Amino acid sequence: DSGVTQTPKHLITATGQRVTLRCSPRSGDLSVYWYQQSLDQGLQFLIQYYNGEERAKGNILERFSAQQFPDLHSELNLSSLELGDSALYFCASSVLDRGLPNTEAFFGQGTRLTVV
């Protein structure tokens, strides 16, 4: 158990819909990362939050957004869903040292999103 909790584990929804994925980081970790893993793709970085503020943004679509709350849990919102958004979405958390994670990231179990 990595200590990172993601809910739900599985989600099936229709095109055009909106879903919210939730992540609770390890106790004490201020930084949360979101990654997408599609078929035949590696882990694609979406976005990072640190202590409630957006720290870095990757290849995240405009239809997607995220936030980190005061209790440090994070939510990834996916809207106007398309078939191609079907993927495994991972959340990871880490401790930041001098602003950059030189310690490992701990991953949740992922949320499997299927858009039909």
Place this chain on the structure above:
Amino acid sequence: ILNVEQSPQSLHVQEGDSTNFTCSFPSSNFYALHWYRWETAKSPEALFVMTLNGDEKKKGRISATLNTKEGYSYLYIKGSQPEDSATYLCASLNYGGSQGNLIFGKGTKLSVKP
């Protein structure tokens, strides 16, 4: 856009074989290189985090080396066992641009036959 490349994409070995695979990453503004082990139906778990040129890390039969000047890292598995079957991911962390995010390669999928 930073690219992290891993080779080979997949590898099939017999139990007892030793093997290695490569991770290439941008050498400019380098900060850290991470290796993760990802078993099917589980989440990635960290093996090593390396920051210094020439770093060598070892955990049991698995070891890794780092060359930050030329931008590559090798992961070695000595005497592979079936339980080593997994996808091995490396991730690079570089300064500048989007600081603080780990850029992952697509991984090397290792299958060890008994």
